[in-house]
Amino acid sequence: GAGVSQSPRYKVTKRGQDVALRCDPISGHVSLYWYRQALGQGPEFLTYFNYEAQQDKSGLPNDRFSAERPEGSISTLTIQRTEQRDSAMYRCASSPQALDGYGYTFGSGTRLTVV
């Protein structure tokens, strides 16, 4: 597609449930990034991929969070046993190559609310 697509746009889940957030990057973009953004704050890095390889997962808060990009295109961020503190906007971005010097294209995000 023309842009980065994220689904669902909104997700309300009960505490303790698992959720899966999907990101469809721009076709051909090598690098894919996941960020989390709390209201009024800047995006916080979670993890990123080059092709299907997870390059850095240092931003994942704990082992309830995981991400995959099995075919080097669509990625899924999974949160197990959700907690209220997981509520935030989750943003995905992609860039053309693994090299630096490219701006990221962000999706519209998934707003997760854990009740």
Added chain:
Amino acid sequence: SQQGEEDPQALSIQEGENATMNCSYKTSINNLQWYRQNSGRGLVHLILIRSNEREKHSGRLRVTLDTSKKSSSLLITASRAADTASYFCATDGWAAGNKLTFGGGTRVLVKP
């Protein structure tokens, strides 16, 4: 943790005035970027400046970079109501693992 810190946190100006915001960072960088976020919407890439550049222009935007002071500024000239948004600086570099690290943002309000 956030690499960049924007200053001021909030800025209110009249339409037609210039808006200036600053960003400071901690570790050496390869590139510094500025993004805009309109209320509740996605982040839009505005401009990228490399560590060996000192100034860059794009339309009404002017970005400067001073690597000796580890700081950057974004100037929006002749502001418009549509420029009302949050502006974030973001840096990347080998020290940070080659991913973008964002600051907390400057919230700009342009009053008509």
